[in-house]
Amino acid sequence: MANSxxxxxxxxxxxxxxxxxxxxxxxxxxxxxxxxxxxHIYDLPKSSLGVNIEKDFQPEYVPIKKKENVIKQIKKIAxxxxxxxxxxxxxxxxxxxxxxxxNIIPDDDSKIKRVLFNEITKRGIxxxxxxxxxxxxxxxxxxxxxxxxxxxxxxxxxPLLWRIYYPGLxxxxxxxxxxxxxxxxxxxxxxxxPQKYWNLYAHFQKDKKPFKARLVKLSGxxxxxxxxxxxxxxxxxxxGKAFTVSFVGVKKKNLFPFPPFTTSTLQQEANRxxxxxxxxxxxxxxxxxxxxEVGSKGQVGLITYxxxxxxxxxxxxxxxxxxxxxxxxxxxxxxxxxxxxxRKTAQEAHECIRPTHIDFTPEFVEEHLGRDLxxxxxxxxxxFMASQSTAAVIRNRVAExxxxxxxxxxxxxxxxxxxxxxxxxxxxxxxxxxLPDLKKGEKITPTNVExxxxxxxxxxxxxxxxxxxxxxxxxxGRPSTYAQIxxxxxxxxxxxxxxxxxxxxxxxxQVLALLIRLFPDLxxxxxxxxxxxxxxxxxxxxxxWVALLRSFYDILAEKLDxxxxxxxxxxxxxxxxxxxxxxxxxxxLDRKCPRCGAQLVIRYGRRGGRFxxxxxxxxxxxxxxxxxxFKCPKPDCDGDIIERATKRGSVFYGCSNFPKCDxxxxxxxxxxxxxxxxxxxxxxxxxxxxxxxxxxxxxxKWKKKKKK
Numbered sequence: 270m271a272n273s274x275x276x277x278x279x280x281x282x283x284x285x286x287x288x289x290x291x292x293x294x295x296x297x298x299x300x301x302x303x304x305x306x307x308x309h310i311y312d313l314p315k316s317s318l319g320v321n322i323e324k325d326f327q328p329e330y331v332p333i334k335k336k337e338n339v340i341k342q343i344k345k346i347a348x349x350x351x352x353x354x355x356x357x358x359x360x361x362x363x364x365x366x367x368x369x370x371x372n373i374i375p376d377d378d379s380k381i382k383r384v385l386f387n388e389i390t391k392r393g394i395x396x397x398x399x400x401x402x403x404x405x406x407x408x409x410x411x412x413x414x415x416x417x418x419x420x421x422x423x424x425x426x427x428p429l430l431w432r433i434y435y436p437g438l439x440x441x442x443x444x445x446x447x448x449x450x451x452x453x454x455x456x457x458x459x460x461x462x463p464q465k466y467w468n469l470y471a472h473f474q475k476d477k478k479p480f481k482a483r484l485v486k487l488s489g490x491x492x493x494x495x496x497x498x499x500x501x502x503x504x505x506x507x508x509g510k511a512f513t514v515s516f517v518g519v520k521k522k523n524l525f526p527f528p529p530f531t532t533s534t535l536q537q538e539a540n541r542x543x544x545x546x547x548x549x550x551x552x553x554x555x556x557x558x559x560x561x562e563v564g565s566k567g568q569v570g571l572i573t574y575x576x577x578x579x580x581x582x583x584x585x586x587x588x589x590x591x592x593x594x595x596x597x598x599x600x601x602x603x604x605x606x607x608x609x610x611x612r613k614t615a616q617e618a619h620e621c622i623r624p625t626h627i628d629f630t631p632e633f634v635e636e637h638l639g640r641d642l643x644x645x646x647x648x649x650x651x652x653f654m655a656s657q658s659t660a661a662v663i664r665n666r667v668a669e670x671x672x673x674x675x676x677x678x679x680x681x682x683x684x685x686x687x688x689x690x691x692x693x694x695x696x697x698x699x700x701x702x703x704l705p706d707l708k709k710g711e712k713i714t715p716t717n718v719e720x721x722x723x724x725x726x727x728x729x730x731x732x733x734x735x736x737x738x739x740x741x742x743x744x745x746g747r748p749s750t751y752a753q754i755x756x757x758x759x760x761x762x763x764x765x766x767x768x769x770x771x772x773x774x775x776x777x778x779q780v781l782a783l784l785i786r787l788f789p790d791l792x793x794x795x796x797x798x799x800x801x802x803x804x805x806x807x808x809x810x811x812x813x814w815v816a817l818l819r820s821f822y823d824i825l826a827e828k829l830d831x832x833x834x835x836x837x838x839x840x841x842x843x844x845x846x847x848x849x850x851x852x853x854x855x856x857x858l859d860r861k862c863p864r865c866g867a868q869l870v871i872r873y874g875r876r877g878g879r880f881x882x883x884x885x886x887x888x889x890x891x892x893x894x895x896x897x898x899f900k901c902p903k904p905d906c907d908g909d910i911i912e913r914a915t916k917r918g919s920v921f922y923g924c925s926n927f928p929k930c931d932x933x934x935x936x937x938x939x940x941x942x943x944x945x946x947x948x949x950x951x952x953x954x955x956x957x958x959x960x961x962x963x964x965x966x967x968x969x970k971w972k973k974k975k976k977k
Contacts, residue, residue, distance in 0.1 A: 280352040282384070283343070285309075285366055289389055292560030292568045293356075296391040304346070306357075310336045311369045313416065318424045320417050326818045328417060330369070340373055347374040352382070354401065359385040359619070360576050360749060361415070361808065364408035371404060388625040389560050389570030392585075411808035414817055418442055418800070421822060425829060426788070430780060433843050437761070438776075440784055443746040444757050446797045448781050450739055451764060452773050454731055461727035467494040468723060469503060471512065471670070471677050471715040479716075480702035482670055482677035489674075500720045507672060511712040515676070516669040523660040524698070526689040528580035528608040529621035529653040532748035533741045535575070538652070540734030543644055544769055547733050547752035551575065553645045554622070563629065563637045570625055571634065572649055576749040577619040580608035582656075586620075589627045590657040598691060604659040623653040655693030662686040663698065668707050679704060730770040744798035767920055775872075782846045787839075788828055865889040879912055894925060899938035902948035902962050906930045910938045910950065922952075934961050 282303045284290050290305040297303070311330040313319035321327045332340055347353055355370055357363035364383075371381050383404045386397045419442050426440035469484035484503075486492060494500050530538070535554065539545040545553075554575035560568040587605045594603045608621070624646075631647035638646060666681040681701040684690065690698065707713075731739065737751050746754055755771075758764045763777030773781070784792055800821065806812035832839050856871040858881065867885035883891040894911040901908040901924040908926035913933075915921065922938055924930040936952035936959065943951055945965035951958040959966050 278351055280354055281346065281350040282354045282356050283367075283370055285357045285363070286559050288556070288559040289386075289570075292389045292570055293386075293394060295567055295569075296394050302350070304343070306336075306339055306343070306366065306370065309333055309362075309366055309369070310340055310343075310373075313420055318420065320420055322822065325815045326417055326822070328413060343370060344373055344375065350380075352380050354382055354384045354398075355404070356384045356386055356397070358576065359387060359574055361408050361412040362749075364405055365412040365416075368404050368406075368409045386574075387620055388573045389558060390625045393570070393573075393625065407808050407810045410814040411804050414807055414814040415804055417818055418821060421818075421825060422791070425825060426784070429787075429832070430783075433783070434776065434780070438780060439757075439761060440780075441754075441757065442791075442800070443750065443797060444754050444761075444763075445781065445784055445792045446745050446794055447736070447740065447754050448758050448763050448773065448777055449785065449792060449794065450736070450743075450745075451731055451758075451771055452778060452781050454728060455773055458727040458730065463727075464495065464725045465497075466723050466725065467497065467500045468721045469494060469500060470719055470721065471507065472717040472719070473512075473670075473679075473713055473715050475705040475707070475713060478703060478705040480679050480681075480704055482668070482679035484675060485678045486676040487674055489676075494720075503675065504718050504720055507675060507715070507718045509714065510672050511714045512670040512672045512677070514668060514707050514709055514711050514713065515671045516667070517707050517709055518667050520665045520667070521685065522663045522665060524663050524688070524690075525660045526655045526658060526693065527652065529582065529623050529656045530649060531578050531580055531610075531621060532576050533578070533737050533751065535622055535649070536737045536748075536751060537734040538648060539645060540732060540737070542648065543641075545641075545645075546755070547737055548756045549641075550645065551752045553642055554649075556642060557646055557649075561634075561638060561642065563634055566629075571629060571646055573620050573623050573625060575622050577622060578748050579610050579619040580621045581610075581619070582607050582621055582623065582653075586623055586627075586653075587657065590654055593627045594654065594658055594692075598658075602658050602688065602691065605657055608656070621653070622649055624650045627654070651693045655689040658689035658692055659686075661688035661690045661698070666704055668704055670713065730772060732769050732771065736771060743794050744801050745794060746797075747801065765914070765920060779846060783843060786842055786846060787832060788825075790824060791828075862889060862891050864891045871895065879914075896925070897922065897938050899941075899950045901926065901930060901932050902941070902943075902950040902960070903930060903932050904948075904962075906932070908932075932961075936961070 278300070280301050282293065282297075282301055283306060284293065284303065285306050285308050287305045287307060290303045293303050310333060312333050313328055314331045317329075319329045319331070321329060353374065355367035357366040367383050374381060381404075382401045384397045384401050386393055422440055422442040422445075427438065430438040430440060470481045471484075472479065472481045474480075484492070484494070494503075527534075532551075536547045536550050539550040540547070554572065557572045558570055558575050560570045562568050563571070587607065591603050591605045629650075631643065631650050634646060635643045662685040664683050664685040666683075668679045670677045670679070679701070681704045683699050729735070733755055736755065737748075740746055740751055740754075741748060758777070759766065759771075761777075762774055763780060764771050765774055766772075790796055800817075803812060803817050807814045807817060858869045858871065860869045861867065862869055862883040862885065865883065865885050865888070867883050867889060869881055870884055871879055872882045879895050881893045881895060883889040894913070896909045896911050899910045901910060903924070906924060906926060908924040908930050910922050911925050913921055913923045921933055921935050923933040927933075934952055936954050938950050939953050939958060941949050941951045943960040943963065943965050945960060946963040948960050948962040952961055953959070954966075957966055
């Protein structure tokens with residue numbers, strides 16, 4: 270920092286991250302100093318609403334705890350510089366941080382400017398410094414409106430939940446709608462009635478090449494076999510009969526690469542491939558953006574800004590990718606292209622998430638990154654490079670075989686030219702048996718005809734990736750907020766993770782059912798999606814933020830007044846909701862209470878854990894934990910392994926002798942004993958058995974790391 274009290278010719282760049290601060294310093298000369306605020310410096314107070322509703326919803330911002338010294342430092346040093354460049358992240362939140370900083374600097378506004386760094390590299394920083402602008406007040410107001418909307422819902426509705434249940438619960442404008450999507454999926458699963466159906470296959474062989482064909486038409490019509498008697502008759506009828514090859518054809522199809530990543534697609538793919546949570550993906554991406562030590566290259570940002578809804582690519586990046594692909598893979602693999610977002614509200618000024626240095630291949634940086642950082646960087650690098658590569662050519666070969674009214678089809682799908690798949694491989698592109706040389710009109714008799722009984726399946730529970738996709742498709746929230754939304758509903762105990770899936774807990778179902786009943790309009794998916802569009806209109810300068818808040822608050826205030834004026838009806842609604850949830854979630858056992866003889870049932874605790882309880886509650890308070898039927902694996906312990914739940918609703922398995930025995934595991938118990946140490950119970954870890962005592966069946970590389 271400058272030591273003189275006189276104004277320095279230097280410029281001061283203010284960012285929000287210390288890591289970003291260190292990276293930027295490497296690329297700037299002596300004419301710049303860099304200072305980090307470590308995030309927001311002002312926010313609404315935690316102890317009160319902090320919004321003056323009567324005065325057009327004016328927010329009452331206060332310094333964030335432990336940021337008073339940061340504010341003092343900024344005020345003290347700002348006067349020493351001839352230019353102050355505000356460089357928080359290039360989004361609404363970053364614009365709001367820049368605005369708060371500008372408001373505490375007492376000097377002339379003419380020396381305070383906004384600068385955007387889409388990538389924390391030498392090129393990205395110098396590019397940003399060439400395009401200095403004023404603070405975008407429309408973005409500031411959009412962020413302000415969102416913050417106040419969420420505060421109004423949280424601070425006006427949450428106290429109702431505290432009165433009914435317990436402190437710590439919360440309602441949220443977007444989190445409640447997210448919970449609604451999870452609950453609706455859970456309802457669809459519970460109401461689903463499976464239907465049996467059959468697939469019919471004919472097995473053939475020619476030139477020592479076996480292949481099978483599936484029945485696709487019956488009497489010229491697409492058919493779904495749901496009659497077992499009809500299926501059995503068809504099998505008997507078709508066995509040993511000579512089929513006629515009625516069609517043989519080959520068709521080539523181009524398989525095009527996906528666009529490079531946006532925030533939501535990165536979260537989806539990282540969850541699908543690595544099982545990363547949305548919050549973990551964003552945490553790792555933030556590190557890659559702000560800067561990582563890469564050997565002799567020093568600290569450098571490896572990817573562009575990771576909060577974006579645009580797949581657009583800069584001309585410089587397209588050119589660099591073209592050169593790299595042609596050099597490494599050959600000209601036949603290069604196909605430069607750009608992309609546009611399908612979303613109307615996408616910010617096309619932003620870029621996609623891509624590597625900042627194409628030559629920093631995953632192999633080059635791998636030794637400098639941890640396992641998870643390396644995997645995520647490889648995914649981003651491959652996806653971007655694949656987007657600039659040629660389409661893969663897929664060769665589809667189809668043969669149709671007939672006997673009377675039955676038409677069977679055999680398909681073979683093979684890669685003729687791998688194209689982008691050479692860079693970004695995909696599973697299940699090739700499929701089907703290799704077909705022999707078949708000619709139209711020839712006769713061939715099946716070696717066997719068989720049926721396969723199947724059953725329709727309910728829609729799958731959401732995992733974090735599929736939930737992010739659903740939120741984006743329905744326009745609920747913004748991609749940059751998805752990680753926080755999911756984390757919030759889990760931390761509140763409304764949702765629990767179980768084998769990677771998200772399941773609403775009993776308290777989550779009760780809170781949701783009550784909020785939907787009391788505020789039917791506010792927590793509709795369509796209403797929340799419309800509010801997002803309105804916030805985008807504020808950012809574009811098409812709508813005034815106070816008018817947006819007024820239209821929302823009028824609906825909220827009217828309903829709150831109605832509840833307050835009719836408390837008897839309010840608590841009646843609560844009672845009905847509790848009864849509905851109880852009937853839906855309780856599971857009756859074929860056992861009686863050992864104390865009073867009443868019926869025993871399985872109930873859910875408020876955090877999502879299951880337990881056995883007496884239906885005569887509160888007269889009889891008998892309860893017991895649910896035993897898994899397996900014994901504690903610890904030597905000299907005779908306890909049972911029981912189901913338990915954390916405060917956040919995550920299910921784990923612990924010893925019934927707790928606290929005398931502290932054994933606990935996230936993994937489900939299964940048959941033992943351990944062949945290595947003799948522990949009586951093993952646990953399921955993925956698709957294999959695993960010993961929690963000695964680590965039997967651990968991958969060898971994990972053992973090596975543990976020894977180190």
